[in-house]
Amino acid sequence: MFTDLNPTPRILLGPGPSDIHPRVLRAMATPLQGHLDPEFLALMDEVQELLRYVFQTRNKLTLALPGTGTAGMEAAFANWVEPGDSVVIAVNGYFGDRMCDMASRYGAEVRRLDIPWGEVYAPAQLEAELRKKPAKLLALVQAETSTGALQPMAGLGELAHRNGALLLMDCVTSLGGAPVEIDAWGVDIAYSGTQKCVGCPPGLSPFTASPRAWEVLGQRKGKVPNWYLDLTLLAKYWGPERVYHHTAPINMVYALREALRMVQEEGLEARFARHRRHAELLWAGLEEMGLSLHVPLERRLPSLTTPRVPQGVDELAVRKRLLADYSIEIAGGLGALKGQVWRIGLMGHSSRRENVALLLAALGEILGR
Numbered sequence: 001m002f003t004d005l006n007p008t009p010r011i012l013l014g015p016g017p018s019d020i021h022p023r024v025l026r027a028m029a030t031p032l033q034g035h036l037d038p039e040f041l042a043l044m045d046e047v048q049e050l051l052r053y054v055f056q057t058r059n060k061l062t063l064a065l066p067g068t069g070t071a072g073m074e075a076a077f078a079n080w081v082e083p084g085d086s087v088v089i090a091v092n093g094y095f096g097d098r099m100c101d102m103a104s105r106y107g108a109e110v111r112r113l114d115i116p117w118g119e120v121y122a123p124a125q126l127e128a129e130l131r132k133k134p135a136k137l138l139a140l141v142q143a144e145t146s147t148g149a150l151q152p153m154a155g156l157g158e159l160a161h162r163n164g165a166l167l168l169m170d171c172v173t174s175l176g177g178a179p180v181e182i183d184a185w186g187v188d189i190a191y192s193g194t195q196k197c198v199g200c201p202p203g204l205s206p207f208t209a210s211p212r213a214w215e216v217l218g219q220r221k222g223k224v225p226n227w228y229l230d231l232t233l234l235a236k237y238w239g240p241e242r243v244y245h246h247t248a249p250i251n252m253v254y255a256l257r258e259a260l261r262m263v264q265e266e267g268l269e270a271r272f273a274r275h276r277r278h279a280e281l282l283w284a285g286l287e288e289m290g291l292s293l294h295v296p297l298e299r300r301l302p303s304l305t306t307p308r309v310p311q312g313v314d315e316l317a318v319r320k321r322l323l324a325d326y327s328i329e330i331a332g333g334l335g336a337l338k339g340q341v342w343r344i345g346l347m348g349h350s351s352r353r354e355n356v357a358l359l360l361a362a363l364g365e366i367l368g369r
């Protein structure tokens with residue numbers, strides 16, 4: 001016989017998942033209804049409305065895909081790429097690299113831009129590439145979880161549109177924790193995940209697409225090659241037709257609705273300010289300890305911080321002690337930054353003053369600083 005499920009309580013200060021408020025956990029335990037029950041369908045409408053608020057959009061096509069953030073990325077490329085389409089992907093970290101792999105699997109001609117991990121793109125760099133040759137999509141990651149850099153997005157929609165491209169943005173690590181202005185920035189396709197600043201367990205991928213993107217999708221020559229993530233089918237389940245597509249992960253939808261209700265109650269501006277305030281406390285504490293931060297202040301992400309591992313320190317041993325002695329989870333570097341930085345997340349319900357204080361004290365003790 002196996003024992004009862006009894007995981008050690010952790011303080012989740014890594015790149016996600018983040019801690020979950022008890023209200024959201026309670027919502028998950030709400031008795032099920034069927035996925036076509038009129039009451040459940042009404043809740044889905046509310047989730048769409050709340051998602052439009054966090055995305056700051058009026059896009060009709062706004063829904064929660066079944067699956068984690070990667071499902072959103074997959075849906076974006078599966079729906080908008082046809083074999084031979086030219087796609088510009090501006091890479092500055094691990095997730096931009098994943099985008100290139102995914103787009104190429106759908107037959108895109110991938111035109112990959114690269115800059116050092118931790119830097120962000122200037123609009124002129126992106127426009128220069130689009131001017132060389134038309135592209136169907138310009139894709140980038142707003143909040144690179146592998147580096148801790150925040151890509152400025154204002155004006156990029158207009159830039160893409162005047163060059164005939166749609167703008168695709170990954171906002172997995174920003175949604176609910178830093179401004180995401182889908183309509184104001186002219187973003188055509190965006191996806192996120194629930195387990196970071198939205199404050200919900202992993203399992204759904206908030207997704208939105210502009211009327212312009214919807215029109216382009218309608219001009220496809222062939223069917224979307226991924227049945228499960230075909231937005232033309234999914235829109236008929238989330239829209240007024242209510243045509244069965246898949247059995248919705250009911251309890252995850254309950255959880256997302258509660259997490260989004262909490263975002264609405266707090267208010268976006270206050271929520272961003274909270275993420276920023278606690279990030280600033282963390283930055284100051286780390287610097288006081290003599291650690292240097294990989295990303296300069298002006299492009300630093302509030303939800304994810306990347307202190308550089310000091311010379312001679314075994315970064316994995318530090319993480320193991322944080323987990324064993326303090327039950328705190330942080331992460332190591334990914335890809336090009338493996339072994340060079342730690343990744344500390346202050347996202348959603350994890351973004352709390354007491355977490356910052358405990359982490360700084362614990363790190364100070366372990367590093368002897």
Ligand SMILES: Cc1ncc(COP(=O)(O)O)c(C=O)c1O
Nearest residue numbers: 068069070095145170172173193
């Ligand atoms: C920027 C970014 N994009 C995509 C993903 C993939 O999301 P998931 O791991 O939820 O599938 C992540 C996950 O950390 C991410 O940080």
